[in-house]
Amino acid sequence: MLAAILAKHIEDFGVASDGRLFRGARGGPIADSVTGLAWRQARAEALSKDDFEAGVALRPYDLRHACVTGWLNAGVDPAQVAEWAGHSVTVLLRVYVRCIVGRDEIA
Secondary structure, three states, X not given: OHHHHHHHHHHXXXXXXXXXXXXXXXXXXXXXXXXXXXXXXXXXXXXXXXXXXXXXXXXXXXXXXXXXXXXXXXOOXXXXXXXHHOOOHHHHHHHHHHHOOOHHHHO
16 A cells, blocks of 8 residues: 555656655755654654553554564564664664563563
8 A cells, every 4th residue: 555655656756856756845855844843743643642642652663673573573583683674683682682572482
């Protein structure tokens, strides 16, 4: 479904000369203030009031962290997760080791 939405967007609006999918009103990058406002509105609509106020997914980057943590907690091999995330295994485990839960029961 997301692929269809993006394909329709490209059909309707094209892409910027440098390949960016979304661009500002004058063709350049979207201003951080615009992105921030859209992110806050999306969080308010998607999250419960408690999660919103607790700061869940406060920044778009937090989704990356949640994805990597989810992969590790699901049992995906750390070497594979490191490759997908663009980390070395050493960096991956140093950053995410405290986020891995429940693996001791499996071991």
